[in-house]
Amino acid sequence: MADVTFSNRMQGVTGSAIREIFKIVAAGNVISFAGGNPNPATFPKEELSRISAELLSENGAVLLQYGQTEGYAPLYESIKQVLAPRGFAIGQGELLPLTGSSQGIELFTKLMINPGDVILAEAPTFLGALQTFFSYEANVIGVKMEEDGMDLNDLEEKIKLHKPKFIYTIPTFQNPMGVCMSANKRKAVAELAARYGVAVLEDDPYCELRYEGEMLPSIKSFDTAGLVVHLMSFSKTVSPGLRVGAAVGNSTVIRKMVVAKQGADVHTANLNQAMVDAYVRRGYYFDHVKEIIPSYKKQMDTMVELFSLFPQGVRYTRPSGGLFTWVELPEGKDALALLPKAVEAGVAYVPGEHFYARDGKKNTMRLNFSASTPEQIVKGMEILADVLKKA
Amino acid sequence: MADVTFSNRMQGVTGSAIREIFKIVAAGNVISFAGGNPNPATFPKEELSRISAELLSENGAVLLQYGQTEGYAPLYESIKQVLAPRGFAIGQGELLPLTGSSQGIELFTKLMINPGDVILAEAPTFLGALQTFFSYEANVIGVKMEEDGMDLNDLEEKIKLHKPKFIYTIPTFQNPMGVCMSANKRKAVAELAARYGVAVLEDDPYCELRYEGEMLPSIKSFDTAGLVVHLMSFSKTVSPGLRVGAAVGNSTVIRKMVVAKQGADVHTANLNQAMVDAYVRRGYYFDHVKEIIPSYKKQMDTMVELFSLFPQGVRYTRPSGGLFTWVELPEGKDALALLPKAVEAGVAYVPGEHFYARDGKKNTMRLNFSASTPEQIVKGMEILADVLKKA
Numbered sequence: 001m002a003d004v005t006f007s008n009r010m011q012g013v014t015g016s017a018i019r020e021i022f023k024i025v026a027a028g029n030v031i032s033f034a035g036g037n038p039n040p041a042t043f044p045k046e047e048l049s050r051i052s053a054e055l056l057s058e059n060g061a062v063l064l065q066y067g068q069t070e071g072y073a074p075l076y077e078s079i080k081q082v083l084a085p086r087g088f089a090i091g092q093g094e095l096l097p098l099t100g101s102s103q104g105i106e107l108f109t110k111l112m113i114n115p116g117d118v119i120l121a122e123a124p125t126f127l128g129a130l131q132t133f134f135s136y137e138a139n140v141i142g143v144k145m146e147e148d149g150m151d152l153n154d155l156e157e158k159i160k161l162h163k164p165k166f167i168y169t170i171p172t173f174q175n176p177m178g179v180c181m182s183a184n185k186r187k188a189v190a191e192l193a194a195r196y197g198v199a200v201l202e203d204d205p206y207c208e209l210r211y212e213g214e215m216l217p218s219i220k221s222f223d224t225a226g227l228v229v230h231l232m233s234f235s236k237t238v239s240p241g242l243r244v245g246a247a248v249g250n251s252t253v254i255r256k257m258v259v260a261k262q263g264a265d266v267h268t269a270n271l272n273q274a275m276v277d278a279y280v281r282r283g284y285y286f287d288h289v290k291e292i293i294p295s296y297k298k299q300m301d302t303m304v305e306l307f308s309l310f311p312q313g314v315r316y317t318r319p320s321g322g323l324f325t326w327v328e329l330p331e332g333k334d335a336l337a338l339l340p341k342a343v344e345a346g347v348a349y350v351p352g353e354h355f356y357a358r359d360g361k362k363n364t365m366r367l368n369f370s371a372s373t374p375e376q377i378v379k380g381m382e383i384l385a386d387v388l389k390k391a
Numbered sequence: 392m393a394d395v396t397f398s399n400r401m402q403g404v405t406g407s408a409i410r411e412i413f414k415i416v417a418a419g420n421v422i423s424f425a426g427g428n429p430n431p432a433t434f435p436k437e438e439l440s441r442i443s444a445e446l447l448s449e450n451g452a453v454l455l456q457y458g459q460t461e462g463y464a465p466l467y468e469s470i471k472q473v474l475a476p477r478g479f480a481i482g483q484g485e486l487l488p489l490t491g492s493s494q495g496i497e498l499f500t501k502l503m504i505n506p507g508d509v510i511l512a513e514a515p516t517f518l519g520a521l522q523t524f525f526s527y528e529a530n531v532i533g534v535k536m537e538e539d540g541m542d543l544n545d546l547e548e549k550i551k552l553h554k555p556k557f558i559y560t561i562p563t564f565q566n567p568m569g570v571c572m573s574a575n576k577r578k579a580v581a582e583l584a585a586r587y588g589v590a591v592l593e594d595d596p597y598c599e600l601r602y603e604g605e606m607l608p609s610i611k612s613f614d615t616a617g618l619v620v621h622l623m624s625f626s627k628t629v630s631p632g633l634r635v636g637a638a639v640g641n642s643t644v645i646r647k648m649v650v651a652k653q654g655a656d657v658h659t660a661n662l663n664q665a666m667v668d669a670y671v672r673r674g675y676y677f678d679h680v681k682e683i684i685p686s687y688k689k690q691m692d693t694m695v696e697l698f699s700l701f702p703q704g705v706r707y708t709r710p711s712g713g714l715f716t717w718v719e720l721p722e723g724k725d726a727l728a729l730l731p732k733a734v735e736a737g738v739a740y741v742p743g744e745h746f747y748a749r750d751g752k753k754n755t756m757r758l759n760f761s762a763s764t765p766e767q768i769v770k771g772m773e774i775l776a777d778v779l780k781k782a
Contacts, residue, residue, distance in 0.1 A: 007503055014650060048455065049444045052662070053444035055440075056436050056437075065630075106654050106655050268634070270632040
């Protein structure tokens with residue numbers, strides 16, 4: 001099969017550069033700011049162990065059988081509880097449990113995009129979403145970022161110019177920048193979408209990971225036109241390994257996502273849905289989220305404080321939640337070229353240029369703080385400051 | 392979003408007609424031969440309950456974290472054990488655990504098919520596969536079926552005529568017909584694939600559910616050209632609700648499937664992979680398969696025996712395993728038109744025409760025996776015979 005010809009859509013898609021970096025880092029004795037993993041110490045393994053045993057013992061004949069593509073019915077109520085603070089109502093047929101919220105990006109792209117169709121996305125944005133968009137031959141156009149989210153003038157101009165099929169945004173503690181879109185901008189994005197009849201894919205996996213300030217209403221909460229599909233995830237609050245998330249959107253789109261999901265994986269594993277449901281239903285969820293925040297806050301604060309060690313001219317974001325900070329080196333510096341030196345010195349990060357659809361800024365890097373202890377963060381930031389000074 | 396325009400690929404895909412029938416049947420007091428579910432009494436819920444609790448308690452920090460797209464490493468050995476009887480070796484990079492074997496159909500189609508490309512498939516074939524093929528705008532051409540699998544002359548003619556991108560086949564206890572491709576034909580399909588340079592997607596979820604005779608070597612076992620991708624599933628032997636299966640193919644194709652899987656769901660849930668692994672590793676699996684066969688055989692035999700009640704001119708398959716039999720009414724009869732009468736009388740089946748890519752035979756129906764007790768099968772077949780006599 002050496003002469004196999006893959007489909008056009010998959011020709012240019014070669015997998016995540018980040019995952020290759022992970023493999024290098026995993027092999028050595030390196031402090032890694034390169035990952036995006038939640039802290040495994042936060043996983044409620046004893047509760048989930050008990051819950052899984054009980055569920056299978058009591059309801060195994062149902063949970064081990066095929067389920068509905070539409071999802072495990074009791075989970076609907078639990079997801080509605082979790083989403084209530086986000087400020088939108090969920091009507092009949094408007095919710096779909098997913099095999100992780102990433103599946104929502106895949107399904108929505110599959111059902112919306114013809115080759116060449118435009119998607120507007122924050123520049124930089126989530127690498128996994130870019131890979132999926134490319135795999136359906138979308139033309140991804142970047143929207144300029146400010147400290148409170150997308151530049152609205154740039155967004156509107158590009159809507160008019162490119163007539164995009166949808167806008168993709170991570171409004172809260174954005175990956176990779178860590179910034180949070182202001183409430184005003186969220187409202188404005190919903191209004192622009194309605195004015196120009198453009199759909200919005202609002203990807204909000206970090207919503208609960210707020211360490212400072214008040215929760216903001218979602219873009220979906222301002223969506224009077226039924227144009228916003230909102231994605232939520234249990235990966236950052238309960239467990240990524242269970243692969244449970246959900247989409248909320250108007251019933252026409254959700255119905256089409258169900259059809260696409262039938263082919264993709266028939267349904268999300270029942271046990272995983274039932275475990276997350278029981279975790280919420282038994283009252284663990286909200287307490288757990290409150291419990292994990294102080295340690296994440298300490299990790300974030302430790303990293304942000306040590307930016308003071310970095311040489312003059314280095315800029316960085318100062319998030320209020322999430323997992324990431326974003327660093328811009330002076331123009332002309334190359335974070336990818338610097339990476340081998342950093343790894344040799346004992347610290348790893350992700351060069352930022354991969355987070356752009358095109359013309360990635362070479363002088364940028366993403367730093368993760370959730371997967372390192374405060375002690376590791378101190379040591380890693382000292383090493384990184386040293387590497388940057390020498391560069 | 393009333394005016395949303397879906398992508399061309401999803402315009403014509405409207406979901407499984409079977410699933411709609413399930414909902415009608417579930418509502419009434421009807422003996423259903425319409426499903427395709429394994430018997431839930433066979434699910435090893437106590438073992439899996441213990442296993443899940445132990446795995447999470449002992450290894451929760453790893454299992455609840457993100458995993459590799461390539462899958463949970465220990466599961467590789469277990470899958471190799473399960474696949475050993477199928478007669479092919481599995482080299483480095485040639486195996487990929489999946490979120491159910493259906494995901495393999497989705498990923499392989501995504502990476503192989505451009506709009507208009509031809510897929511040759513058995514006529515009739517698995518409805519879920521047809522939906523997936525249509526969702527990538529494939530031109531699906533049916534290959535005539537005989538009692539021992541595809542008509543090889545028809546297959547070769549259509550390979551020459553249509554230059555297909557791949558051949559899709561369910562060689563063992565085919566869905567929906569229940570027939571099994573002979574060993575000679577399996578070898579011939581691999582040889583035809585090699586001669587014409589056509590890939591083969593060998594979907595083999597029912598392989599272990601053999602109630603009579605000897606296991607046959609897979610098409611993959613005759614694949615000297617590296618053209619066959621083989622799909623296996625734990626859905627029919629352990630649990631469909633856990634969503635665990637796997638693909639085996641040459642490393643170039645598997646590598647591209649990994650890339651496509653990154654976007655689809657990042658990775659298959661670690662817990663589910665680890666549960667299946669432990670179930671095999673602790674020695675339950677092979678004994679379990681042996682244990683479930685006698686009851687399935689009794690269900691099959693009961694159904695096949697009662698075909699004698701059907702009126703003259705009705706033809707049916709007599710399988711040696713799997714979950715289904717296939718019925719052909721005399722020419723001119725319409726199984727879909729007959730369904731409301733059958734349901735009213737107290738029995739349901741799936742009209743066969745949906746299992747064809749086009750020009751479905753209206754006089755056909757699929758009967759499932761695995762989800763009914765022998766007593767239900769007796770009663771259901773008596774009712775169905777009566778309905779057929781009146782028609």
